[in-house]
Amino acid sequence: MLTRSIALALVSAACAANAQDKPAASPPPSWQQGKPPAMSESTLHPFAIEMTGKAAKDLPIDKLKAPAGFKVEVWAEGMPGARSMAQGDKGTVFVGTRQLKDVYAVVDRGGKREAKVLLKGLDAPNGLVFNKGTLYVAERHRITRYDGIENQLDNPPQAKVVVDNLDPNKQPGHFWKFLAMGPDGKLYFNIGAPGNIVMPSYMEASVMRVDPARGVLETVALGVRNSVGMDFHPKTKELWFTNHARDWLSDDSPNDTLHRVSRKGMHFGYPYCHQGDTPDPEFGKNRSCKEFDAPTLKLGAHIAPIGMRFYNGKMFPAEYQNNIFIAMRGSWNRTIKQGYNVMRVVLDDSGKVAKYDPFLTGFLLDEKADPPMWGRPNDVMVMRDGSLLVSDDQNGIIYRVSYAK
Amino acid sequence: MRHGLPGAAALAAALFVGAAGAADVEAGRQKAAVCAECHGPDGNSSDPAVPSLAGQPAQFLSGQLFFFREEYRREPRMSPAAKALSNSDMNDLAAYFASVKPAPPKHVTTPENEQRGLELTQKFRCVQCHSAGLQGQQHVPRIAGQQPEYLRAQLRGFKQRTRSDIDGYMTQMAQPLSDHEIDVLVDYIAGLRTPSRAAAGGSR
Numbered sequence: 001m002l003t004r005s006i007a008l009a010l011v012s013a014a015c016a017a018n019a020q021d022k023p024a025a026s027p028p029p030s031w032q033q034g035k036p037p038a039m040s041e042s043t044l045h046p047f048a049i050e051m052t053g054k055a056a057k058d059l060p061i062d063k064l065k066a067p068a069g070f071k072v073e074v075w076a077e078g079m080p081g082a083r084s085m086a087q088g089d090k091g092t093v094f095v096g097t098r099q100l101k102d103v104y105a106v107v108d109r110g111g112k113r114e115a116k117v118l119l120k121g122l123d124a125p126n127g128l129v130f131n132k133g134t135l136y137v138a139e140r141h142r143i144t145r146y147d148g149i150e151n152q153l154d155n156p157p158q159a160k161v162v163v164d165n166l167d168p169n170k171q172p173g174h175f176w177k178f179l180a181m182g183p184d185g186k187l188y189f190n191i192g193a194p195g196n197i198v199m200p201s202y203m204e205a206s207v208m209r210v211d212p213a214r215g216v217l218e219t220v221a222l223g224v225r226n227s228v229g230m231d232f233h234p235k236t237k238e239l240w241f242t243n244h245a246r247d248w249l250s251d252d253s254p255n256d257t258l259h260r261v262s263r264k265g266m267h268f269g270y271p272y273c274h275q276g277d278t279p280d281p282e283f284g285k286n287r288s289c290k291e292f293d294a295p296t297l298k299l300g301a302h303i304a305p306i307g308m309r310f311y312n313g314k315m316f317p318a319e320y321q322n323n324i325f326i327a328m329r330g331s332w333n334r335t336i337k338q339g340y341n342v343m344r345v346v347l348d349d350s351g352k353v354a355k356y357d358p359f360l361t362g363f364l365l366d367e368k369a370d371p372p373m374w375g376r377p378n379d380v381m382v383m384r385d386g387s388l389l390v391s392d393d394q395n396g397i398i399y400r401v402s403y404a405k
Numbered sequence: 406m407r408h409g410l411p412g413a414a415a416l417a418a419a420l421f422v423g424a425a426g427a428a429d430v431e432a433g434r435q436k437a438a439v440c441a442e443c444h445g446p447d448g449n450s451s452d453p454a455v456p457s458l459a460g461q462p463a464q465f466l467s468g469q470l471f472f473f474r475e476e477y478r479r480e481p482r483m484s485p486a487a488k489a490l491s492n493s494d495m496n497d498l499a500a501y502f503a504s505v506k507p508a509p510p511k512h513v514t515t516p517e518n519e520q521r522g523l524e525l526t527q528k529f530r531c532v533q534c535h536s537a538g539l540q541g542q543q544h545v546p547r548i549a550g551q552q553p554e555y556l557r558a559q560l561r562g563f564k565q566r567t568r569s570d571i572d573g574y575m576t577q578m579a580q581p582l583s584d585h586e587i588d589v590l591v592d593y594i595a596g597l598r599t600p601s602r603a604a605a606g607g608s609r
Contacts, residue, residue, distance in 0.1 A: 026580045029572040043533050048544035048571065050464060051471035052492040053497075057427035080471075080492060101475075172573065371543060 030172045034197035035248045042248075046261075046332045047078070047098055047371050053080035053396030059374055063362035066401050069317075072360065075389060076115050079104045082391045082398060084178060084307060085381040086128040086135070088150040093381075094118070095391065095398070098126045098176045103137060105153055106398070108182070118156060121344070126228070127179030127189055136212070138177035138189050141167035143210065163210045163217060166191060166203075173198075174226035174244075179306075183237045186211050186218075190241075190365035192226040196396035197246045197271055197280065205270050207241060221261050221294060223268040229308040229379070234322055236351065238262060242305035242326060243295070245274050251334040254278045256303050257295035260351065266293040290302055297353045303339035304330025308377030315386025316403045325359060327390060337372040340364040342380060342390055342401075360390060360401060373395065426493050428463070433501025436494055443482065448509040453554040460507035464544045466499035467492075468571075478569035510550035514596030522593020525586060529578055539597060544571065549597035556591045 027033070031046050056074045081097035082104065090095065095104040095115075104127050118136070119125065126340040127138025135146040137159070143166070145157035146338040167175050174192025182188050186209040193205045200206075207221040207230070220239065230241035239261040245254040254274035267293035269276065271283040276294030279287065299305050308326040323346050328339035342360035345353055362376040376394040383389055387402040437448070440458070444450050448458035458466060472478040473487035474495075478516075514522065526532070526539070534545045541547030548556065562568030563579035564587070570576045582590070 026566075026573065027576040028577055029574045031572065032574065041530070041533075045534060048464065048468065050467065052467040052495045054496070055427045056494075078492070 002166075003226070018168075027172075030174075030195045031247070033195040036245065039248055043370075044333050044335070047373075047376075048396070049081055049376075049394050050396065051080055051099070053078060055179065056395075056397055059395060059397075060362075060365075062367075063374075064360060064399065065362045066360050069403055069405065071402050071404065073400050073402075074141070076106045076113055076400045077395075077397040079106075079115050079398070080396040081393050082396050083126055083378045083393050084128050085379050085389055085398070086130040087383060088130045088135070088300065089133065090150045091384070092150050092153065093389065093398075094128050094130060096125045096128045096137070098124050099392070103124070103128065107153060116153075118149075118153060124176040126176040129179045129181045129187060131181045136162065136179060136187060138179040138187075140175045140177070141165065141170075143177075143179065143187060143189065144214065144292070148220065162187065162212050163215055165231055169194075169201075173204075174228075176228055178228045180230045180232070180239075182209060182231055182239070184209075185213075186240060188220065188230055190224065190227040190230075192224075192228075193270060196248065197283070199271060199283065207239070218264075220264055221259070221266050221268060223270045223272075224259070225270040226261075226304050231309050231324075231328065233351070234310050234312045238351075240296075240308065240310075240324065242299070242308050243268065244304055245301075246280070247302065247333040249274075249281070250301075251336065252301045254306050255295075255298035255301050256330075258297040258299055258305070258308070258324070258345065258353075260291075260296045267291075268293050268295065296351075297356060299326065299356075300328075300331075300338055302330045302331035302333040304332075305343075306377070307381070309380050309382055311382055311388070313382045313384075313386030313388075316388075318340060319346075320344075325380040325388060327380050329376045329378050329393070335368075337367045340373040342377050342388075360399075363392075428493075428496040430497075430500045430504050433497035433499070436498055437501055439486075440498070447505045447506070448502045450555075451511070452553055453512075454551045454558065456552055456555045457507060457550075458502040459505040461502060461547055462541045462543055462545070463496075463499040463503035463542060465543040465546045466502050467495045468497065468544050470495040472569060507547070507550065509598050510552075510595060512550075512553050512592075512595040514592050518589050518592040521589050524594065525590050534574070539594060548594050549605035551595060553591050556595055557587060560587045560590065 046171045056077050067073050079095055081100040082095045083098055084096040086094045086402050093106040101122050104115055104116045104120040106115045123139040125137050125139050129136040133148055135149045137144050142164040143162040145162055146157050149156055171194050173194035177189045188209045191206050193200050206219050206223055207224055209220050210217050224243050226244040227241045241259050243257045245256050271280055272287040273279050273289040275291050275298055277289050305326045306329045308324055311320045313325045323344055326343045328341050331339045333339050340363040341358050344357050344359040346355035348354045363373045366372055375392040377390050378393040379391045381389045387400050390399045443455050444458050450457040470487050473483045536542040539549040563575045566576055
């Protein structure tokens with residue numbers, strides 16, 4: 001990647017002036033921030049979602065593959081930008097979005113599954129949790145609650161604010177939020193970094209929690225660039241989360257990571273140290289990776305892990321108990337693409353990673369093409385029947401993976 | 406564009422997303438009849454201020470219709486026109502216009518802007534997103550051979566920060582442009598006929 005970019009830069013240097021000559025009065029988009037001059041000719045770019053969604057009929061759904069005995073099917077569609085999922089007590093599946101402003105509800109009406117827009121006009125309502133009759137929604141700037149919403153899906157209640165002012169600067173960056181309910185009854189969420197590689201301000205690049213009853217905020221973990229997936233181990237009750245590492249260093253470094261929080265206040269290194277062992281070329285100069293806590297697993301460079309859930313359902317074979325499923329939404333920032341699948345992490349009794357294997361594949365069509373994929377797994381959720389739902393925000397589709405002996 | 410739909414029905418269509426039908430070129434052709442009034446027959450515009458839609462990437466077309474409907478992008482004629490469209494309508498329209506062959510541009514680049522325009526597109530690395538030959542890709546429009554006054558209005562809008570921008574990149578790129586450079590770029594890009602000419606200057 002680096003060599004290729006340098007070669008491209010040399011080839012074009014003779015005829016192309018540098019756009020950086022004249023200082024631009026507008027900052028680069030956050031995905032371009034921190035791109036070194038050696039990569040200025042790189043054509044790598046993030047992929048935009050289909051804002052109007054795509055129909056399953058127009059997509060090569062039959063390419064999706066899961067291990068023997070598992071079945072993959074389209075469960076619901078027509079929800080552009082479908083991301084985080086939460087299941088209500090009465091079976092409603094709530095679906096959040098990031099680039100749109102909607103929260104969807106998938107309901108069973110007389111045996112017919114129906115997807116509808118439930119909440120409109122929200123600011124990147126990515127994070128959802130359903131707990132004791134209440135739907136909690138994390139937007140960029142606030143977390144709200146909708147009490148008793150499953151009883152009035154056609155006329156949702158007004159939002160009540162749990163905590164506000166989480167995005168005081170209204171700046172671009174990783175400020176959409178994942179939301180998880182802890183075993184302590186507190187809501188866990190991320191506040192990301194304000195760009196690709198930037199010194200974070202107060203509360204940024206962190207995992208936080210808030211007590212919904214009192215609104216008190218606490219920092220759970222620091223040095224976390226962008227976590228948009230987290231869950232609690234069914235036995236140990238410890239928080240685990242996925243994290244996206246910085247871009248524009250190289251094709252294979254640094255890795256995106258999986259983290260285990262064994263004590264409050266751990267610091268996982270951003271922006272000084274990546275993947276536990278790779279000092280940042282700029283911010284790491286006067287720091288050591290030894291100062292920071294290491295990830296539990298390197299997931300792959302630029303692979304963009306989003307939703308992760310421990311499997312605690314009754315449908316899959318016994319060896320799947322307490323495994324972690326992770327939805328990989330990338331990669332874009334490497335020349336040869338990887339990911340675009342759901343990975344399975346098997347832990348041993350001590351919580352160490354024993355296996356890391358693909359579980360649901362087939363979204364990636366051509367690792368060298370632009371775009372390389374036809375769909376992008378975004379979140380995973382274990383249904384009450386033990387099947388696994390996988391959202392695809394590229395197309396606005398939710399797939400269901402089930403198992404039968 | 407289903408102007409006949411009563412408001413309530415349109416709202417219901419927007420709210421109940423349901424199962425999505427496959428994007429249909431023929432359905433798109435029928436729904437596109439009303440677009441011809443401004444965008445020309447088959448989406449090949451002859452009005453310098455109105456963009457051609459023919460041969461644009463489908464994702465760009467459906468995305469912009471969405472942005473008009475949701476008022477991320479505001480335009481006196483398009484925002485109301487997109488209001489009654491469902492996502493399926495937008496996908497049909499996008500599939501149809503993407504399938505139409507773009508007509509060669511009528512605009513002829515002035516000789517003095519041939520080289521200067523090429524250099525400016527290289528300086529600002531237009532091909533990085535707009536692809537080789539400035540033919541567009543995915544959510545990024547084909548600008549080669551696009552109508553000149555439309556291009557000028559967009560570039561000025563980006564510079565003035567009044568044009569909606571999916572990620573701020575075009576806004577950033579337009580800031581250092583002088584009015585003269587905008588005119589040179591427009592004159593050059595609006596006259597681009599074949600992919601090969603612009604591709605010769607690209608590093609893609």
